[in-house]
Amino acid sequence: MKVTAVIMAGGKGERFWPQSRANRPKQFLSLTNDGETMIQKTVARLSGVVDIQDVFVVTNETYIGLVKEQLPDIPDENVIAEPKARNTAPCIALAAQIIRKKYGDAVMLVLPSDHLIKFTEMFVDTLRSAIDVAEKNRNLVTIGITPSYPETGYGYIQFSGADKSMPGVYRVERFVEKPNIERAKEYVNAGTFLWNSGMFVWKASSIIYNIEQFLPDVAEGTAKIGAAYGTDAFEDTLRAVFPGLTAESIDFGVMEKAKDIYTIPGNFGWDDVGSWLAVERINHTNEYGNVVKGDVISINTKNSTIIGGKKLIATVGLEDIVVVDTNDAILICSKDSTQDIKKIIENLKICNRSELI
């Protein structure tokens, strides 16, 4: 069966302000040292699994230009602009309808555009196993990540015993929301929980079937838009129908309720790059535990991330601090406050300083 990919690229990436901006969020930035952006890496690592003609990107209208600029080989008709962000369920439902319209049916790899994966070959092997499972029946497959520590910022997937006919594949018992630290430790110790990576594999027909069960208005609306795909009416239908769909995540709206969900534990160096803290995980740290880019002089500075811009940054006596300099804004943030960066953006919104957002 044909294998397609749906790259979800509508995120605003506010947690990476000031590098990430409303008009150029995280997925369109390079947070590593190789110049390749997150979304370019996401597509590149599908090489050999999905033909570039079969890669779809669902994004916000604002980012269409960036997608076409950074991924020029993806056909224009595969780049879908959400007129309004409606969370992941309508996004995935729409992509499924379009894929069904275009191909009859196909396997869909549903992938966030802004995660990093260190070991591409292992990732590809996992995808291939997931595709095998997804091709059967109405199986829904979620890629789980073997937890390496009790992270409280991720949801978890509880799984039960392996299916004898499918080695390495486990039946999902339940999805659990982000836990507190005690609960997270229990999960990691239990050995039957995985991190929920937000990566899914299924046939278009399987996920449409489930959305019809659990989110009928989303199924109905996206079916209408899908029917118009490839005709002159598509744009108008999309704009008329999509904004009215229930905003719901695929996890809460479908996965927590559906049957026949399988997970394949991945161990391929995944990172969701969820905050500036990730930069020290995905980059080389020096002997003082610092990640340093650009023109930086550090005296007695430890475990800090310092990303310079055009001018010298001098740090003295700092520990656990993130510094990011850009052309028009400098962020200085303690590591345990990275979740509060969004308050800066709220403040800028209140002051109508959209040029800085």
Added chain:
Amino acid sequence: MKVTAVIMAGGKGERFWPQSRANRPKQFLSLTNDGETMIQKTVARLSGVVDIQDVFVVTNETYIGLVKEQLPDIPDENVIAEPKARNTAPCIALAAQIIRKKYGDAVMLVLPSDHLIKFTEMFVDTLRSAIDVAEKNRNLVTIGITPSYPETGYGYIQFSGADKSMPGVYRVERFVEKPNIERAKEYVNAGTFLWNSGMFVWKASSIIYNIEQFLPDVAEGTAKIGAAYGTDAFEDTLRAVFPGLTAESIDFGVMEKAKDIYTIPGNFGWDDVGSWLAVERINHTNEYGNVVKGDVISINTKNSTIIGGKKLIATVGLEDIVVVDTNDAILICSKDSTQDIKKIIENLKICNRSELI
């Protein structure tokens, strides 16, 4: 007797990097919000005590242009360029010789160019008392500051009982170097110690007499230069003789050895503005204990000094941090590390980056 002032303006102000630079040190900057530079304030507060024609500035050759630009009313012949920094004793000795050549004899107010004083009238009253004492005999007067806390960054002056004939004037017992914190607490509790402000009042003839006693080579060399003052030979003599003089502070070289030293305790809101920490003492702090200048958004930031430049500075979750942005360099320094800012400058020197020093 004529009263003159000698403003010592040769300091490099490295502790105020990156605002202070080798070609524009602290005394030529405004660290308050009123646009007036430190040296302009120093001269302005002498109004009514010293005629501007009788104000002398001793500075480094490099800063002659800045002095003339910022203090255009001071006669050119009163601006003296040290060919090489030799600490305060040769500086003061030279000024004394020049004043003796020009006026026969005169009272000299010897003042650093880069201190701040909050209550000018009280300061002027103190100067007037000091002038009265200095005019008598060969008295040397040092202005002491009533200590408000056990500062370890200043030297102290121990004084004994008041002289009945001169109310408010005390005989100096000894000068003591910067103490450790226990000793500093003892000094403050004793009630017989003052901070050494580095401000002195004496007749030119009195200090020359003492320099002849304790630093004969400095006396001899500066006498030669002073003899050439006002002639075509002055510049050449200055350049030939001054660099060879013993580099010594007036405190160690003369004050710790001389007799007839008096002190007048001042309580006029003095601050030596010795590091970035001073900025929060001399400026308004907001309800979170922050001093903020320029375009700054602070979230959960306390007791910090944030001096913006042209771009937005956003701080999140910081405490006791100093941030200073300039056109070509940003400093981020913990408050207890401000003494290490000089290491940044050392580093820049090693790397031949003089444009940033």
